[in-house]
Amino acid sequence: MNTSAFYDVLVIGGGASSLAAAITAARAGKSVCIVERDVACGLKLLATGNGRCNLSNESIDPQRYNHPAFVESVMGPQPEQELMGFFSSLGIMTTSEEGRLYPRSLRAESVRDALLNVCDRLGITLICGANVASAHKASEGWALQIDRPARALKAKKHDDRKSELRSLRKALADVPRKNEALEAHAVIIATGG
Ligand SMILES: Cc1cc2nc3c(=O)[nH]c(=O)nc-3n(C[C@H](O)[C@H](O)[C@H](O)COP(=O)(O)OP(=O)(O)OC[C@H]3O[C@@H](n4cnc5c(N)ncnc54)[C@H](O)[C@@H]3O)c2cc1C
Numbered sequence: 517m518n519t520s521a522f523y524d525v526l527v528i529g530g531g532a533s534s535l536a537a538a539i540t541a542a543r544a545g546k547s548v549c550i551v552e553r554d555v556a557c558g559l560k561l562l563a564t565g566n567g568r569c570n571l572s573n574e575s576i577d578p579q580r581y582n583h584p585a586f587v588e589s590v591m592g593p594q595p596e597q598e599l600m601g602f603f604s605s606l607g608i609m610t611t612s613e614e615g616r617l618y619p620r621s622l623r624a625e626s627v628r629d630a631l632l633n634v635c636d637r638l639g640i641t642l643i644c645g646a647n648v649a650s651a652h653k654a655s656e657g658w659a660l661q662i663d664r665p666a667r668a669l670k671a672k673k674h675d676d677r678k679s680e681l682r683s684l685r686k687a688l689a690d691v692p693r694k695n696e697a698l699e700a701h702a703v704i705i706a707t708g709g
Pocket residue numbers: 528529530531532533534551552553554557558559560561563564565566569570571572646647648706707708709
């Protein structure tokens with residue numbers, strides 16, 4: 517019988533916004549699963565800020581956006597403090613350059629690693645290399661069918677990250693796949709632009 521794993525929150529996409537949303541939901545006591553189609557979560561983060569990740573700014577002024585009222589309603593009256601509080605809760609200390617905030621390590625990896633470590637500590641399930649084949653409303657929320665690698669990806673060890681990533685993506689293209697059913701009360705789509 518094909519039984520479904522059930523989560524309070526299922527997040528489609530494993531980028532920065534997904535990891536932050538998943539952490540927020542898990543901290544609120546929800547069970548969370550992230551479904552990412554690439555070989556790992558947070559890969560785009562590694563390229564941000566020229567590899568240093570400009571994670572926020574000292575001043576975030578809603579008036580600089582096209583729809584200030586909407587931006588303020590989403591970000592609240594003190595977005596700078598909220599963002600700093602969130603990053604500090606992940607264990608990320610920041611440094612500032614011309615009003616731009618970076619992790620003190622000046623390495624984007626440390627931001628990605630901190631997000632993934634906290635996901636791990638909170639028991640968030642990460643399913644990578646997976647495609648969502650279908651999604652429909654169910655009595656308890658949403659029912660999804662995904663297809664995912666049938667076994668862990670094996671790739672040659674490389675000295676540099678780019679070669680290792682290429683090797684993992686090749687392994688993903690070649691690996692046998694299996695279908696899996698997932699259900700969730702709520703689905704967040706965070707698949708980027
Ligand atoms: C070169 C570069 C430098 C940047 N520098 C900065 C910076 O310093 N500071 C800053 O704030 N922003 C920066 N940005 C912008 C920043 O990268 C994006 O705003 C941010 O990554 C958006 O995060 P996201 O989670 O919304 O999307 P993404 O990071 O794009 O994540 C989306 C994820 O969803 C996955 N996905 C997509 N479709 C599916 C699907 N159907 N099923 C499952 N998974 C799916 C993707 O594989 C991806 O992992 C930079 C962008 C670039 C390109």
